[in-house]
Amino acid sequence: MIYDKVKYFLLKNAAKIAVLAHKTFDALKTRIKSCSSKYAIYQPAGAAGEYAKYACNFFLGCYGMCKYCYNKQGPRAGLLGKSIITLKACFKSEEHAIEVFFTELFGGNGGTVRPELQKHGIFFTFTTDPCLPETFPLHAAVAAEAIKLGVPIKFLTKFTGWLDSEIWQDLKSIPEAQEYLSIGFTLTGRDDLEPGASSNKARIEGLRKVHDDGFKTFTSIEPVKDPALSLSIIKECVGFVDLFKVGLESHKHYDKAVVTQFVNDLAAIPEKPTIYLKDSIMEHLDGRTRESYGDNFVNADSIS
Numbered sequence: 001m002i003y004d005k006v007k008y009f010l011l012k013n014a015a016k017i018a019v020l021a022h023k024t025f026d027a028l029k030t031r032i033k034s035c036s037s038k039y040a041i042y043q044p045a046g047a048a049g050e051y052a053k054y055a056c057n058f059f060l061g062c063y064g065m066c067k068y069c070y071n072k073q074g075p076r077a078g079l080l081g082k083s084i085i086t087l088k089a090c091f092k093s094e095e096h097a098i099e100v101f102f103t104e105l106f107g108g109n110g111g112t113v114r115p116e117l118q119k120h121g122i123f124f125t126f127t128t129d130p131c132l133p134e135t136f137p138l139h140a141a142v143a144a145e146a147i148k149l150g151v152p153i154k155f156l157t158k159f160t161g162w163l164d165s166e167i168w169q170d171l172k173s174i175p176e177a178q179e180y181l182s183i184g185f186t187l188t189g190r191d192d193l194e195p196g197a198s199s200n201k202a203r204i205e206g207l208r209k210v211h212d213d214g215f216k217t218f219t220s221i222e223p224v225k226d227p228a229l230s231l232s233i234i235k236e237c238v239g240f241v242d243l244f245k246v247g248l249e250s251h252k253h254y255d256k257a258v259v260t261q262f263v264n265d266l267a268a269i270p271e272k273p274t275i276y277l278k279d280s281i282m283e284h285l286d287g288r289t290r291e292s293y294g295d296n297f298v299n300a301d302s303i304s
């Protein structure tokens with residue numbers, strides 16, 4: 001796969017100029033909305049809101065071909081579930097997307113970044129994969145400047161080709177990167193359900209690499225398709241993943257006894273990995289709290 005480094009460096013330059021302009025002249029007041037269609041940064045609602053208080057969507061479409069992809073379901077599937085990648089209609093170009101992003105990031109705050117974004121960070125992304133050859137140059141260019149402003153950036157991906165790109169070499173060389181950039185991979189263990197994505201094995205190796213490079217790592221163990229498989233993946237990744245987010249598939253029936261046993265098995269892992277159980281799991285657990293399974297089971301407030 002070809003990752004366009006020239007495009008990345010041009011976009012990174014555009015991002016630098018945008019930051020300088022906002023630091024000098026920032027006056028345009030903006031608000032962060034819950035709707036994503038007309039903005040770059042927004043506040044996700046529902047299950048997505050459990051992932052992140054703030055997220056950014058620049059693109060639509062993805063060729064991961066995941067059978068369970070939420071973008072291929074519901075009334076907006078025709079728009080969001082495409083296999084070709086396009087910039088959102090509200091952006092005239094990737095340079096324009098950069099302008100919009102930094103206008104929202106500063107928000108007319110007197111030349112400083114919104115404190116809520118410095119506190120909670122920004123998640124990339126819900127409407128495509130952030131690390132495809134088509135999407136990574138823009139995401140990385142924006143991240144390169146945002147982390148210098150102390151804004152935590154989180155990428156969640158199912159692809160690994162970008163780890164060998166010169167774009168990643170540049171991004172990870174930024175002094176603030178280890179502190180402010182977190183890398184996550186989704187792991188279901190079911191390559192057959194994700195035919196367009198990198199294999200789960202490659203993603204696990206990817207996690208190991210970024211951890212060894214000194215970055216914070218997380219995984220999305222979601223959707224849990226086979227609890228025994230998810231359990232074994234978590235055990236395999238314990239030494240190099242900082243946070244496991246675990247959730248069930250929306251609108252699917254799960255046997256309560258199976259879910260209860262799964263969570264008991266997670267609580268019995270001797271290394272006590274940090275685990276966030278999504279609401280889709282909690283609703284099977286008879287009102288028990290996350291903490292009641294151990295100090296390593298965290299609440300949403302401590303991960304966003």
Ligand code: SF4
Pocket residue numbers: 062063064065066068069070071126127128129158197
């Ligand atoms: S990688 Fe993510 S966005 Fe792409 S098809 Fe799979 S679930 Fe959908």
